[in-house]
Amino acid sequence: MRIIPAIDIIDGKCVRLTQGDYQQKKIYNTNPLEVAQEFEDAGIKYLHLVDLDGAKARRIVNTKVLESITNKTNLIVDFGGGIQTATDIKAAFDAGAMQVTVGTIAVKNPDLFLQWLNEYGNKKIILGADVKNKFVAVSGWLEQSELDIFKFLKGYAKMGVEYLISTDISKDGLLEGSAIELYKEILKQFPTLKLVASGGITSIEELRELQNIGCDGAIIGKAIYEKRINLKELTEFLISRTC
Numbered sequence: 001m002r003i004i005p006a007i008d009i010i011d012g013k014c015v016r017l018t019q020g021d022y023q024q025k026k027i028y029n030t031n032p033l034e035v036a037q038e039f040e041d042a043g044i045k046y047l048h049l050v051d052l053d054g055a056k057a058r059r060i061v062n063t064k065v066l067e068s069i070t071n072k073t074n075l076i077v078d079f080g081g082g083i084q085t086a087t088d089i090k091a092a093f094d095a096g097a098m099q100v101t102v103g104t105i106a107v108k109n110p111d112l113f114l115q116w117l118n119e120y121g122n123k124k125i126i127l128g129a130d131v132k133n134k135f136v137a138v139s140g141w142l143e144q145s146e147l148d149i150f151k152f153l154k155g156y157a158k159m160g161v162e163y164l165i166s167t168d169i170s171k172d173g174l175l176e177g178s179a180i181e182l183y184k185e186i187l188k189q190f191p192t193l194k195l196v197a198s199g200g201i202t203s204i205e206e207l208r209e210l211q212n213i214g215c216d217g218a219i220i221g222k223a224i225y226e227k228r229i230n231l232k233e234l235t236e237f238l239i240s241r242t243c
Contacts, residue, residue: 001210002217003234004046004078004196005039005224007032007069009062010053016222022056028225036069042231043238047075048165048198048219049097054082058104063095070096080128080165089116093124101165103128106156107136107147114159122162126196129153131182132169149182150189157190164190165219167199177202178218180209187214202228204237 007014010022014029029035036047049069053061060082070077079092080101092100106113106127117125129149130137136147153164166186168179178200186195194216201207201220210218223229 001207001215002046002196003044003207003238004048004217004219005044005234006048006050006198006219006221007035008050008052008221009065009081012062012065015052016225017052022052032065033068033072036073036075038231040073040075043235044231045074045076046217047073047077048101049077049079051079051081054088055080055104056082058082058084060088060091063091066092066097067095078126078165080126089120093120099124099126099163101126101128103130103136107152110155117160122160125161126163126165127153127156127161128165130167130169131179134182137169150185153186153190153193157193162192162194163196163216164193165196165198167219169199178206178210180206180213183210183215184213204229204233207237 008016009032010025013027014032014035015025015027017025039047049066051060051062066077066079069075076098077096078099078101079097083089083092083100083102084105089100102113102116102125129152131149134149136149136152168182178197183195183197196217196219197210197215198219201218202223207218220229
């Protein structure tokens with residue numbers, strides 16, 4: 001299982017929200033590159049970078065941050081937030097993203113999503129399916145659709161989606177544990193999907209449980225910034241799996 005720290009960006013700064021609420025914002029560092037370099041120095045290989053300004057504006061905003069991190073680290077970056085046009089997705093890849101996470105377009109313009117899936121391949125395009133009360137949320141979690149998460153995933157799994165990031169919004173930023181039962185059900189129904197768990201992860205023990213149920217990756221955000229999980233622990237966890 002891949003360990004994927006998260007950096008969320010507002011106004012070029014590293015922040016975290018609580019349950020996706022832009023009014024519950026906490027700034028952790030004004031220099032996202034510095035944070036990314038700390039992750040890399042700890043032996044981390046992957047990074048989940050989210051343009052929260054972009055998600056709200058419905059267009060990419062923080063490409064400079066993405067470019068800085070991909071130019072000055074060797075982290076494998078997946079990027080999301082505001083990718084809604086061909087210009088946006090090209091800008092993300094041109095700035096060094098190895099994968100992009102697309103959620104809103106997958107809900108609102110599935111034909112365009114499938115066009116991108118065919119054009120870039122299913123190893124480059126991650127389906128973002130964030131959940132509130134088992135319904136898919138979009139636009140930086142500012143809107144809740146009427147799409148049941150399992151019906152939504154069924155259609156895209158048939159169409160060749162390989163990677164999925166799913167966050168239970170009710171868990172995100174609360175440090176009260178992740179949506180283990182939701183992930184178990186997703187993996188049971190769609191065993192071919194490479195599921196990346198996100199939201200609420202608080203401990204190394206929880207990472208082990210997510211690994212045991214078959215998650216391909218785990219995104220960790222607030223638990224790192226609030227020192228509930230430290231980078232030394234993550235390094236030891238990564239080493240323990242290779243011994």
